[in-house]
Amino acid sequence: MTFPDGEELATMSRSYRTIQTELRHGVLWATIDNPPINLIDEPFVTDLIALLDETDTDGDVRVVVFRSADADFFLPHVDVQRIAEYTAAAATSGGPDDISLGALYRRLSEARPITIAVVEGRARGAGAEFLHACDMRFASLERAVIGQPEVGLGTFPGAGSVQHLVRLVGRGRAMQVILGAEDLDGREAERIGVVNKTLPDEQLIAYVERLAARIAGFPEAAVRLVKRRINAAGLPPKEDVHVDAGFFQILARDPASTARMGALMERGLQERSRTELELGAAVGEL
């Protein structure tokens, strides 16, 4: 998505269907607002691609901060009833082999601006994988919940968490986070290194705002080169992105998985229900 010179600022202050944006001093505040509960679905994926298309060509956006308009949910997980649809949307982002949400997240990791996620509600499954794809993550002490429920549903964290968690927290803790499928609170996420830092709500935004402003004010060539070199050392080989994405697609069609998803749907999955709010507990009760 390109647009004539001089229109960038206006473009950036308009909103997408599911993401509200506001550009202030080089920092694009991008608030995910996809009712009812911010599921990762085709409209959100389409908007994320549009946002990346625009920020990759708009030098005025130096930092993107992702927040949520929903007090309970950052990104709860993918829409498990529309996997084919959002995957097809994700496939419109990249090259001929980039046909997965994991490949789109890889593009997010390599985005031109610096990306920061502020975790103020639940980020689970591919929602947690969105966090890891960003350059940095800061969590609310009171409200952050991070988890990988996939294995409890019989599926596979196919959009990056296997790769990111091994590198961030080591083999043993990656095993526990993914195989245990339990929710982490902000304090635990900080302790093991899943997020950069966890702060009380009353300090969180000011902290991120200050950090984002610093980075937005530094010379861009240095910022971009550092990001590229850290990514070169810290991101997994692309082949692993594709392999993991394939395993998710296979297991999501497995009868063991569809049966468990069906059981959870009956208990309120994908609604603002106790099941969705306490998904880590719910997958352990199946």
Added chain:
Amino acid sequence: MTFPDGEELATMSRSYRTIQTELRHGVLWATIDNPPINLIDEPFVTDLIALLDETDTDGDVRVVVFRSADADFFLPHVDVQRIAEYTAAAATSGGPDDISLGALYRRLSEARPITIAVVEGRARGAGAEFLHACDMRFASLERAVIGQPEVGLGTFPGAGSVQHLVRLVGRGRAMQVILGAEDLDGREAERIGVVNKTLPDEQLIAYVERLAARIAGFPEAAVRLVKRRINAAGLPPKEDVHVDAGFFQILARDPASTARMGALMERGLQERSRTELELGAAVGEL
């Protein structure tokens, strides 16, 4: 070791010579019981291979939890007077190049069930390397002691700790743990990431039991695939396993090493002595 269908449950509830086992709801509780102090010797290695042979072919065992019957010792280290014997036993486990304890531990890392170690006493040397080979490790706040005394003895941690510690705790802390040869308590082990978590004795087993039960109840295909992908990203190249094993064999025959081991044997090594209980201190006093 294979056995006719239908006999798995009975087989699993029998005990090995040095490991007591009990299967409950898909979780095999395997208690190491090799008096006098749980040295890693030929009988233990033989039993570990038998246990892996059986659990790799027995789908009823979804998780193995390793504990110790000895209040002071989980696995203190190898039997330094029987290196040739336990190494020969280890060589019966794998392929033609897998002729070391390190190669057997690699097989443990790739075992079909999920493996969890509960560190309630001393785990040093190849005993600590056993921990790292498991998928997860949980430590007793009051009683866990983890250490690599090898360098203090003039030998080399050849069964995995070099590789695992660099990946778990980084180059600087790996240098300190191995070159310093000091004992870590549970709190420090948790702080730097050597164990998943450290808990007071009164909470430890309930915590592990709950986690093991969750994993045992999740669809097996998802659990196994996640383990395989985490291992693919988190385990070292096999060649490094063989190189490290070779260096242990070479240094264990070095006069500097045999002299120090001899001096410690005179002070009670391999007995329930102050030397063995406080081995981190003892190697510093040679």
Added chain:
Amino acid sequence: MTFPDGEELATMSRSYRTIQTELRHGVLWATIDNPPINLIDEPFVTDLIALLDETDTDGDVRVVVFRSADADFFLPHVDVQRIAEYTAAAATSGGPDDISLGALYRRLSEARPITIAVVEGRARGAGAEFLHACDMRFASLERAVIGQPEVGLGTFPGAGSVQHLVRLVGRGRAMQVILGAEDLDGREAERIGVVNKTLPDEQLIAYVERLAARIAGFPEAAVRLVKRRINAAGLPPKEDVHVDAGFFQILARDPASTARMGALMERGLQERSRTELELGAAVGEL
């Protein structure tokens, strides 16, 4: 630099121009003393090479502990007005491709003795990279300050921090430390794993002395082999050292960078000024 047998001890107790040394029981205490503020300049680089030449051939030096004679500064950063000079000096250390401070630091990482840095003042930029190149790092709770101000200056951490930080603290925290360009205190540096441990001043030296004495007393073959194997698993590919060094050279000549350095020089950079003492804050105010 070679010298006749038997003269090692005498040689080691003499001082270099910018580094005072004292050998005690196999531990060389090397105190950086390069007034006015311990900048990394041609004399210091020349002395560091001489020290490495000598300790690599002197078996009496088992451990080197780097300290600072300046209460405020460990190594503040390179002399930004003499980049060509210290780089030329660094190029005298190694092979035909080793023409950078990063390559010299790589040689430091592979030095024959075990190297320990005691961070009692400011270590920023290439001063922080010196820390990472050492085998271990211990920080003063009251006085340590560690930071990477390069991006704030429009340059690039080209002597190792990109590579070391990704491996020590993970992609997200490496992004924050380098892109945020903020100062870390000792407690934060320990929390995220940038240093091995942070201790109050009244315990710091005794702790390091005890650790160094242990290592110096252990059989040398084991110590050196462990260091080599940890380095093989934990150091980046050499090509990355060269690539990062090249990016520093390129950005250091960029007008955006020279303008910012000029502005900071006017505010007291490279003097014992508020700008230099609070450099993390100062680069955010440009």
